[in-house]
Amino acid sequence: MSRETVLSVRNLDKVFRAGGLFRAAADTRAVADVSFDLHAGETLAIVGESGSGKSTTARLAMRLLDPSSGRVFWKGEDVTGLNARALRPKRSHIQMVFQDPFASLNPRMKIWHTVAEGLRVHRPELSRAARRDRVAETLRLCGLDESAMDRYPHQFSGGQRQRIGIARALIVEPQVLVLDEPVSALDVSVQAQILNLLKDIQQQRGLSYLFISHDLSVVRHVADRISVMFGGHVVEQGRAADVFSAPRHPYTEALLEARPIAHPAARMDSRPPKGADEGLARSGCSFRPRCVYARDACTGFDNRLRDDVVACLYPLPAEPSARD
Amino acid sequence: MRHTAAMLEIRDLSLAVSIQGRPVEAVSSVSLQLRPGRVLGLVGESGCGKSLTAQAVLRLGEYQGVARTQGDILLDGESIFAMSDETLRRMRGGRVAMVFQEPMTALNPVFTIGSQLGEVIRLHLGLSRRAAMERAAGLLSGVGLQDAGSLLGQYPDALSGGMRQRVLIAMAMAADPDYIIADEPTTALDVSVQKRIIALLRGLQRDRNLGLMLVTHDFGLVAEMCDDVAVMYAGQIVEAGPVGEIFDRPAHPYTQALMACRPEISRPGEALPVIPGQVPAPGQWPQGCRFAPRCGRAGPDCRAAAIAEYAWRDGAHLARCLHVAEEA
Ligand SMILES: Nc1ncnc2c1ncn2[C@@H]1O[C@H](COP(=O)(O)OP(=O)(O)OP(=O)(O)O)[C@@H](O)[C@H]1O
Ligand SMILES: Nc1ncnc2c1ncn2[C@@H]1O[C@H](COP(=O)(O)OP(=O)(O)OP(=O)(O)O)[C@@H](O)[C@H]1O
Ligand SMILES: [Mg+2]
Ligand SMILES: [Mg+2]
Numbered sequence: 001m002s003r004e005t006v007l008s009v010r011n012l013d014k015v016f017r018a019g020g021l022f023r024a025a026a027d028t029r030a031v032a033d034v035s036f037d038l039h040a041g042e043t044l045a046i047v048g049e050s051g052s053g054k055s056t057t058a059r060l061a062m063r064l065l066d067p068s069s070g071r072v073f074w075k076g077e078d079v080t081g082l083n084a085r086a087l088r089p090k091r092s093h094i095q096m097v098f099q100d101p102f103a104s105l106n107p108r109m110k111i112w113h114t115v116a117e118g119l120r121v122h123r124p125e126l127s128r129a130a131r132r133d134r135v136a137e138t139l140r141l142c143g144l145d146e147s148a149m150d151r152y153p154h155q156f157s158g159g160q161r162q163r164i165g166i167a168r169a170l171i172v173e174p175q176v177l178v179l180d181e182p183v184s185a186l187d188v189s190v191q192a193q194i195l196n197l198l199k200d201i202q203q204q205r206g207l208s209y210l211f212i213s214h215d216l217s218v219v220r221h222v223a224d225r226i227s228v229m230f231g232g233h234v235v236e237q238g239r240a241a242d243v244f245s246a247p248r249h250p251y252t253e254a255l256l257e258a259r260p261i262a263h264p265a266a267r268m269d270s271r272p273p274k275g276a277d278e279g280l281a282r283s284g285c286s287f288r289p290r291c292v293y294a295r296d297a298c299t300g301f302d303n304r305l306r307d308d309v310v311a312c313l314y315p316l317p318a319e320p321s322a323r324d
Numbered sequence: 325m326r327h328t329a330a331m332l333e334i335r336d337l338s339l340a341v342s343i344q345g346r347p348v349e350a351v352s353s354v355s356l357q358l359r360p361g362r363v364l365g366l367v368g369e370s371g372c373g374k375s376l377t378a379q380a381v382l383r384l385g386e387y388q389g390v391a392r393t394q395g396d397i398l399l400d401g402e403s404i405f406a407m408s409d410e411t412l413r414r415m416r417g418g419r420v421a422m423v424f425q426e427p428m429t430a431l432n433p434v435f436t437i438g439s440q441l442g443e444v445i446r447l448h449l450g451l452s453r454r455a456a457m458e459r460a461a462g463l464l465s466g467v468g469l470q471d472a473g474s475l476l477g478q479y480p481d482a483l484s485g486g487m488r489q490r491v492l493i494a495m496a497m498a499a500d501p502d503y504i505i506a507d508e509p510t511t512a513l514d515v516s517v518q519k520r521i522i523a524l525l526r527g528l529q530r531d532r533n534l535g536l537m538l539v540t541h542d543f544g545l546v547a548e549m550c551d552d553v554a555v556m557y558a559g560q561i562v563e564a565g566p567v568g569e570i571f572d573r574p575a576h577p578y579t580q581a582l583m584a585c586r587p588e589i590s591r592p593g594e595a596l597p598v599i600p601g602q603v604p605a606p607g608q609w610p611q612g613c614r615f616a617p618r619c620g621r622a623g624p625d626c627r628a629a630a631i632a633e634y635a636w637r638d639g640a641h642l643a644r645c646l647h648v649a650e651e652a
Contacts (some may be wrong), residue, residue: 100426127489145602151343192587213511264547264550264568
């Protein structure tokens with residue numbers, strides 16, 4: 001397979017310095033040595049628990065945040081050193097849907113202006129009327145009618161605001177879309193409409209998605225490949241079908257086993273699974289305190305991927321049949 | 325007539341929003357009852373009026389141009405619309421707390437987590453600064469946030485989406501409320517953190533007799549937590565009943581369609597099932613059954629006039645659908 005690489009990141013690190021009042025607090029290494037390639041026309045999903053560094057990775061890839069170290073390439077070009085001004089004309093290549101729609105919409109701007117903003121920058125030749133038409137059409141694709149155009153963000157529901165964020169990113173027809181929990185606020189039906197829409201557009205235009213989600217039932221539907229993050233590191237990566245059928249990292253296995261129930265009859269006194277979210281170790285394998293397979297040697301582990309597949313000294317077997 | 329049973333009751337409530345300066349009905353004659361120790365789920369597609377209904381309980385919509393045009397909301401028999409500003413202020417976050425759908429609508433970016441959480445605690449419980457901080461740290465650990473001590477000194481910006489959502493849940497619990505209105509409280513949380521939150525809320529429900537209204541699109545959460553479920557469509561309650569009934573014998577075609585769209589019951593690679601069309605916006609509701617334009621079973625009768633509620637099982641299960649009434 002020699003498809004074009006539209007986005008790649010190499011050895012990204014992001015350390016947030018503990019500031020202000022609590023000087024004694026430790027710095028946060030939110031992203032640690034993360035690398036991946038995104039090819040034309042594919043969907044790479046990033047999954048992982050809350051605080052594992054998914055959004056930070058997305059913002060680094062978008063060049064909205066400077067990495068502490070590592071490099072970012074858009075269509076093969078190293079854009080790590082470029083400033084905001086130099087990046088601006090290149091942003092039509094890569095757009096983002098933010099996790100928090102409310103915080104990412106300007107409260108004083110009418111929706112149509114917000115959605116048309118990218119067009120003004122990247123398609124300056126379009127007339128106002130043409131821009132309005134494009135906005136109306138894109139909003140319609142996202143399940144919002146024309147009456148939305150002249151209203152303000154606070155006049156919408158949460159799920160509607162999330163769809164406005166998707167429309168704003170789609171309208172400039174980027175080659176890469178970074179989607180940070182893009183359907184988390186949507187009910188099952190509207191969620192399915194949006195996921196089907198994303199799939200259609202991908203097939204028509206060969207769009208690539210970096211798709212961040214904690215919802216595995218959604219990821220299972222959209223992802224070609226998966227990177228699993230834990231404590232800032234990618235701990236496992238591979239083809240989606242393989243990761244779902246035979247997870248290699250104990251964390252991935254735990255993630256897949258934690259399923260929501262499908263019927264009230266399955267209700268138990270559901271206490272969180274043992275060690276589910278009990279923090280991480282500061283040295284050695286960071287998953288060690290919660291790992292049911294941990295051994296002595298794990299205290300000296302460097303958390304690096306082995307053979308580009310799994311960051312574990314004792315990975316689970318690649319063949320599901322070799323289990324138990 | 326004055327009810328005095330302990331309960332939070334929404335009675336025949338209609339709300340209007342302001343669109344281009346004109347009032348437009350967005351919630352129609354909604355009635356819901358939330359009793360202490362019970363969990364009531366409110367579900368329905370995006371834009372149905374769930375958050376407007378939820379926010380009305382604390383009279384919060386009024387700041388966004390939302391007006392009550394009919395009905396009442398009673399807290400243990402007392403109308404919240406008759407409350408003085410001071411009573412209302414003490415009720416909000418005190419007896420009745422809210423978890424907002426979008427955390428940044430409720431968190432102030434220029435204050436630390438500790439000062440925002442501490443303020444709620446001190447206002448309602450009258451604790452000292454130091455005791456308030458201790459309670460705040462305990463609440464944060466309770467929702468599964470590590471390193472609660474240093475989190476208190478952070479600004480909301482430095483938190484991930486799921487961390488902010490958990491801060492909001494902690495804040496809602498801060499003053500030991502009798503009722504919590506939680507609007508999509510776990511959308512940013514993975515299943516294992518969700519299970520922790522579920523266990524925590526169940527504990528409060530059992531030990532402190534908390535009444536919880538849960539607005540959610542997550543049927544897994546409904547299955548885990550709810551005793552009763554109300555389904556909303558285009559500003560109306562179209563079906564309501566005990567959770568087991570809603571899962572096993574959904575009566576309204578809309579509820580049936582929603583249940584059929586769950587992604588866990590479809591296969592990877594295939595297009596996901598959807599309910600064709602979309603929820604009409606306020607002001608664009610059809611006359612007759614509001615779901616009729618999207619309903620496979622709709623006939624001329626459905627489109628003729630507004631549909632009344634039909635109740636069965638001694639009033640425990642109700643639906644707004646002619647077919648349900650006919651077949652019963
Ligand atoms: N601006 C910041 N300053 C300080 N710390 C930050 C900042 N942004 C993120 N962090 C920290 O980095 C870590 C990773 O955050 P990130 O938002 O990437 O998580 P996430 O995987 O997207 O989680 P979620 O699923 O909850 O959204 C968290 O511990 C967070 O507190
Ligand atoms: N302040 C407002 N002014 C005008 N219209 C509003 C206002 N708030 C909500 N609306 C409209 O009222 C309808 C119901 O909104 P609401 O926020 O209650 O939906 P919801 O059921 O919570 O949806 P979601 O699941 O997307 O959060 C939507 O069509 C929305 O656009
Ligand atoms: Mg995030
Ligand atoms: Mg809502």
